Amino acid sequence: MSTPEQNPKSRRLGQSGPTFPPPREKSPPRAKRPRPQPADLIDLTRDSPPRSPTLSLTKTKKRPSPITITPSPQLVESSEDSNYDLFDLPQEPMPSIRLDTEMPVETEVEIVIQHDADMPTEPNVEITIPPDAEFTFEPGDPLADLDEALRQRMPFRNLFDLADFTAKEPEMTKRLLTALRPPIHGSPQLARDWLAAVREVVPDQPFALAPYANRQGELWRVIGIALNLKEPDAAGMLAELYWTKPPIPPVDSAPIRKALGTPDRRAAFDTKLIALQNAALLPNETGMQRADMSGVGYDQSVTRPAADEWLKTHMTNRQKDVQAAHPVHDVWLKEMGEDPNLRHTRALDRLSDVLQTLEGNRVCVALLHKDREIGVFANFPDGYMGQDLEMLLRASRALNDQDAEKQVQDILALMRKRRPGREELITTRAKQRFEVRLRKSIEFLRALEEQHGRIRAVPYAAKGKGEIHAEMRAVSVARARPGVYDLGVGKLCCLKCWLILTDVLPNVFKRKVPTHRVAYAWPPPDFLTEPDLLRLAYNEPSAPLVVQKALRDSKATGVLVNVYSGAKSGPGEKTTEYASSEEDPGNEPWPTTAENTEAFETYLDDEVLRTDERPAGDLRRLRLTTQAEPKLPTKPKLKKVKGVPTPTSVPDDSGSSEDPDDPPAKRGDKSPDRKRLKRTPQVKSSPRG
Numbered sequence: 020m021s022t023p024e025q026n027p028k029s030r031r032l033g034q035s036g037p038t039f040p041p042p043r044e045k046s047p048p049r050a051k052r053p054r055p056q057p058a059d060l061i062d063l064t065r066d067s068p069p070r071s072p073t074l075s076l077t078k079t080k081k082r083p084s085p086i087t088i089t090p091s092p093q094l095v096e097s098s099e100d101s102n103y104d105l106f107d108l109p110q111e112p113m114p115s116i117r118l119d120t121e122m123p124v125e126t127e128v129e130i131v132i133q134h135d136a137d138m139p140t141e142p143n144v145e146i147t148i149p150p151d152a153e154f155t156f157e158p159g160d161p162l163a164d165l166d167e168a169l170r171q172r173m174p175f176r177n178l179f180d181l182a183d184f185t186a187k188e189p190e191m192t193k194r195l196l197t198a199l200r201p202p203i204h205g206s207p208q209l210a211r212d213w214l215a216a217v218r219e220v221v222p223d224q225p226f227a228l229a230p231y232a233n234r235q236g237e238l239w240r241v242i243g244i245a246l247n248l249k250e251p252d253a254a255g256m257l258a259e260l261y262w263t264k265p266p267i268p269p270v271d272s273a274p275i276r277k278a279l280g281t282p283d284r285r286a287a288f289d290t291k292l293i294a295l296q297n298a299a300l301l302p303n304e305t306g307m308q309r310a311d312m313s314g315v316g317y318d319q320s321v322t323r324p325a326a327d328e329w330l331k332t333h334m335t336n337r338q339k340d341v342q343a344a345h346p347v348h349d350v351w352l353k354e355m356g357e358d359p360n361l362r363h364t365r366a367l368d369r370l371s372d373v374l375q376t377l378e379g380n381r382v383c384v385a386l387l388h389k390d391r392e393i394g395v396f397a398n399f400p401d402g403y404m405g406q407d408l409e410m411l412l413r414a415s416r417a418l419n420d421q422d423a424e425k426q427v428q429d430i431l432a433l434m435r436k437r438r439p440g441r442e443e444l445i446t447t448r449a450k451q452r453f454e455v456r457l458r459k460s461i462e463f464l465r466a467l468e469e470q471h472g473r474i475r476a477v478p479y480a481a482k483g484k485g486e487i488h489a490e491m492r493a494v495s496v497a498r499a500r501p502g503v504y505d506l507g508v509g510k511l512c513c514l515k516c517w518l519i520l521t522d523v524l525p526n527v528f529k530r531k532v533p534t535h536r537v538a539y540a541w542p543p544p545d546f547l548t549e550p551d552l553l554r555l556a557y558n559e560p561s562a563p564l565v566v567q568k569a570l571r572d573s574k575a576t577g578v579l580v581n582v583y584s585g586a587k588s589g590p591g592e593k594t595t596e597y598a599s600s601e602e603d604p605g606n607e608p609w610p611t612t613a614e615n616t617e618a619f620e621t622y623l624d625d626e627v628l629r630t631d632e633r634p635a636g637d638l639r640r641l642r643l644t645t646q647a648e649p650k651l652p653t654k655p656k657l658k659k660v661k662g663v664p665t666p667t668s669v670p671d672d673s674g675s676s677e678d679p680d681d682p683p684a685k686r687g688d689k690s691p692d693r694k695r696l697k698r699t700p701q702v703k704s705s706p707r708g
């Protein structure tokens with residue numbers, strides 16, 4: 020019988036010496052198999068570099084020298100018919116172990132890799148492992164011991180109850196806060212459930228939180244993580260929360276300052292608020308108005324026709340340039356949709372489309388984004404734009420599927436409420452597409468807040484007369500800081516907006532926008548009256564001498580702006596997505612081409628990067644299994660609503676029509692309210708000729 024020092028495969032079995040039955044004979048096939056020798060082992064520890072012989076997997080331990088161990092069972096390979104699979108045991112009883120000293124608890128594990136006998140290996144191939152390689156083990160739930168006690172305290176009744184919890188359980192609160200690390204949806208489930216309960220009782224109004232400014236301990240850390248605030252103290256968080264509120268409707272700071280109590284807290288609040296306002300990237304309002312087009316006192320008889328003829332030539336040439344660069348419009352949009360570098364800007368485009376669809380009278384929505392600030396612009400701004408963005412942000416803070424789904428359904432119900440009587444005019448496919456975009460936009464906003472902190476929403480109301488396009492409203496703000504902001508647009512740009520962004524102010528944004536290549540009557544922004552910008556818009560070096568002379572005459576500025584506003588181009592892709600602000604809102608100025616509409620819809624719908632993982636609170640549903648329309652046509656029932664004309668025929672989702680003389684509709688539906696609705700629609704007795 021060999022001793023442990025002689026046999027490297029010996030194992031210590033405990034402090035008592037059990038008696039085992041004698042081993043059975045090994046079967047001949049297994050007995051003839053060569054057993055690995057110690058010389059074939061490769062030591063993969065940091066101090067011993069690997070060697071080239073055959074790899075094996077063993078585990079060694081440090082052995083304390085003072086311990087004396089009598090002969091112990093030997094580890095052998097068992098035969099197939101053996102009842103004792105692991106041990107070749109001696110026939111005589113094993114004496115007990117005498118402990119001469121205390122055994123160490125810690126052991127070092129040495130891992131060696133062994134090739135399978137059936138695994139093909141390349142000859143003379145050395146396997147190396149970096150010396151700094153480490154093996155880590157994922158720990159279990161660090162909050163498991165808190166589960167029962169915490170769930171007995173939830174849900175919290177109100178903010179006072181939460182404050183009482185943080186005061187009585189400071190250590191538990193600290194552990195929960197430590198477990199909540201971005202991304203929040205990767206934190207332990209118990210921590211997420213606790214944060215969801217916290218958000219139920221923490222109001223997002225600064226005047227409601229101000230009375231708790233004197234509370235000490237962990238309460239304000241809890242409030243900060245619940246509201247995605249970054250400031251370290253109560254006064255700073257209140258100032259930050261006040262600063263992120265949309266300026267419309269305004270929030271009065273007097274109740275906040277009064278509730279703060281002490282002069283020191285008021286001073287701290289004022290100091291932080293001023294610092295945030297001075298560092299803001301987006302102004303609270305823009306003074307942009309429609310450009311003056313009077314031209315009083317200037318002889319237009321020669322300049323106007325020459326300028327009009329030149330603009331037609333210039334815009335037609337630029338149309339051809341776009342078509343030469345992108346011969347197939349659908350392919351252009353498909354390439355943009357598959358470009359990973361455009362993922363962020365396309366998410367902004369999608370969010371713009373969602374905000375427009377929530378209120379169709381906005382016609383088109385554009386966004387400016389930088390860090391934690393988002394500006395909202397529209398052709399027809401309203402007082403609800405900032406509130407709608409805030410509503411989407413609240414939905415993005417949901418931490419469980421049930422709450423998230425409820426908020427999504429509430430948003431869908433609000434959209435239906437805003438357009439009574441028109442719900443049945445929207446196809447099922449369009450509703451599905453909007454819901455997909457809504458969920459993706461909420462998920463996008465969640466990621467922005469986790470990265471930058473609580474988002475500040477800045478809606479821009481209209482100033483003066485005119486329905487200036489949303490892109491032009493956005494560029495009027497962004498040109499103060501060229502290259503800083505990201506632009507999102509929910510529609511394809513008209514040719515004139517595209518020319519301003521591409522030829523006149525090309526460095527304001529880093530992105531390129533797609534266009535449907537159609538120019539039509541267009542409300543000019545006031546910055547177009549600046550001489551340098553007007554010359555770029557007219558491409559002065561190539562213009563006729565009459566136009567060049569007028570461009571250098573300040574009296575002709577209004578006339579030239581007026582001509583630019585009314586200039587039209589030849590046919591483009593006919594994919595305007597909405598009627599121009601200068602056109603009759605009840606009639607599209609040209610037929611709709613469904614294929615190009617479908618291409619832009621797909622551009623907004625699809626994701627560049629996909630994942631099958633669905634963390635808790637993820638608002639994505641399973642993607643639609645098919646883009647095909649229903650096989651059987653269905654004719655929707657229409658409601659007669661006062662002031663809204665009832666269409667005589669509406670094609671169904673399948674694109675078929677009951678009238679055989681009507682041309683079949685092409686595949687693809689628009690999203691809801693792709694055209695601006697009439698503000699005071701009236702039923703006409705006869706169609707327009």
